[in-house]
Amino acid sequence: MTGVAVLGAGAFGTALAVALSGQGQVTLWARDLRGMRDSRENPRLPGVTLPENVILTDRLQDIGAPVVLLAVPMQQLSGFLRGAAPQLDGRALVACAKGVDLASGQGASALIEQACPAATAAILTGPSFAADIARGLPTALTLACADGARGESLQEDLSTPVLRLYRTTDVTGAELGGALKNVIAIAAGMSIGAGFGDSARAALMTRGYAEMVRLAVALGARAETLAGLAGLGDLVLTCTSDLSRNFRFGRSLGSGGPPDATATVEGVATARAVSALAAARSIDMPVTAMVAAVIDQRLTVPDAMAALLSRPLKEE
Numbered sequence: 001m002t003g004v005a006v007l008g009a010g011a012f013g014t015a016l017a018v019a020l021s022g023q024g025q026v027t028l029w030a031r032d033l034r035g036m037r038d039s040r041e042n043p044r045l046p047g048v049t050l051p052e053n054v055i056l057t058d059r060l061q062d063i064g065a066p067v068v069l070l071a072v073p074m075q076q077l078s079g080f081l082r083g084a085a086p087q088l089d090g091r092a093l094v095a096c097a098k099g100v101d102l103a104s105g106q107g108a109s110a111l112i113e114q115a116c117p118a119a120t121a122a123i124l125t126g127p128s129f130a131a132d133i134a135r136g137l138p139t140a141l142t143l144a145c146a147d148g149a150r151g152e153s154l155q156e157d158l159s160t161p162v163l164r165l166y167r168t169t170d171v172t173g174a175e176l177g178g179a180l181k182n183v184i185a186i187a188a189g190m191s192i193g194a195g196f197g198d199s200a201r202a203a204l205m206t207r208g209y210a211e212m213v214r215l216a217v218a219l220g221a222r223a224e225t226l227a228g229l230a231g232l233g234d235l236v237l238t239c240t241s242d243l244s245r246n247f248r249f250g251r252s253l254g255s256g257g258p259p260d261a262t263a264t265v266e267g268v269a270t271a272r273a274v275s276a277l278a279a280a281r282s283i284d285m286p287v288t289a290m291v292a293a294v295i296d297q298r299l300t301v302p303d304a305m306a307a308l309l310s311r312p313l314k315e316e
């Protein structure tokens with residue numbers, strides 16, 4: 001493995017650093033190490049001790065690795081890249097955030113290309129909870145890079161005996177799959193929280209998937225990418241697991257309980273961003289529109305479900 005660095009020491013960045021440290025040294029950068037240096041533990045990933053091969057730093061100047069994983073949340077990525085571009089340009093920058101930037105309507109790869117024009121932009125996405133990856137449980141992900149040869153070498157660099165990467169050149173499909181499934185997971189959580197049952201959740205997942213594909217294909221993605229780990233695979237995981245923050249956030253909206261204000265819930269901003277994108281292109285995304293309406297308190301969860309059920313009957 002060539003040198004790898006991970007920027008952003010939340011749950012996911014830390015888990016990736018732990019997983020890759022079995023193959024060689026990994027530098028993990030955080031803007032604030034908050035005692036992690038002494039405890040060798042990250043409060044965002046409790047119970048996981050950082051192996052010796054994980055080198056902690058809060059200085060971007062220390063990042064010498066040619067391959068850099070970006071694990072800061074999506075809505076912070078643009079500002080982060082603007083500040084860090086002088087240190088990062090020219091390397092392979094692999095975005096691990098799942099979402100659409102609300103301010104620009106763009107995905108992570110476009111943000112990388114704008115801030116670091118000499119870098120190779122790539123996306124790492126797919127069904128994977130940080131806790132599973134950090135514990136070394138078997139996981140399969142999608143590595144997307146428009147440059148096929150660079151993608152192949154990144155696939156080699158970032159695979160381990162238990163972390164199996166598939167590659168694609170369909171960057172748009174990979175990043176939209178990860179972004180859009182979070183919104184549908186909020187819808188699934190709302191439905192479960194409101195007591196609508198497992199059948200309604202399956203319907204929302206299936207119709208949600210249909211609208212994920214509709215938007216992604218309209219934006220240039222291949223439908224097969226959405227049928228893979230980056231889309232369907234992650235949709236299934238996130239809509240059906242209590243470990244998902246997006247699902248849990250939706251469930252608290254549905255049940256009327258207080259959401260966890262400290263959690264990173266990428267689907268919130270992405271629901272707003274995608275609703276605007278879809279409306280501007282006249283693309284029908286009723287589930288996403290309902291999620292955005294509930295989040296912005298324009299509709300209650302029962303009213304959103306009633307609105308979905310009263311749409312004109314149509315062919316599947």
Ligand SMILES: NC(=O)C1=CN([C@@H]2O[C@H](COP(=O)(O)OP(=O)(O)OC[C@H]3O[C@@H](n4cnc5c(N)ncnc54)[C@H](O)[C@@H]3O)[C@@H](O)[C@H]2O)C=CC1
Nearest residue numbers: 009010011012013044072073074076097098128129130264
């Ligand atoms: N946790 C998980 O299981 C998975 C997370 N992801 C994705 O990874 C991304 C990050 O999520 P998590 O690590 O789980 O979130 P987290 O909430 O655990 O951590 C986010 C981290 O980003 C840091 N951060 C925020 N703004 C920053 C900035 N401007 N500069 C530097 N650092 C900054 C915070 O200090 C925090 O340490 C999200 O887009 C998420 O969708 C993807 C797959 C799995």
Ligand SMILES: O=C(CO)COP(=O)(O)O
Nearest residue numbers: 126127128129244245246
């Ligand atoms: O993306 C994830 C799993 O693949 C993590 O989902 P949450 O952000 O909803 O926790």
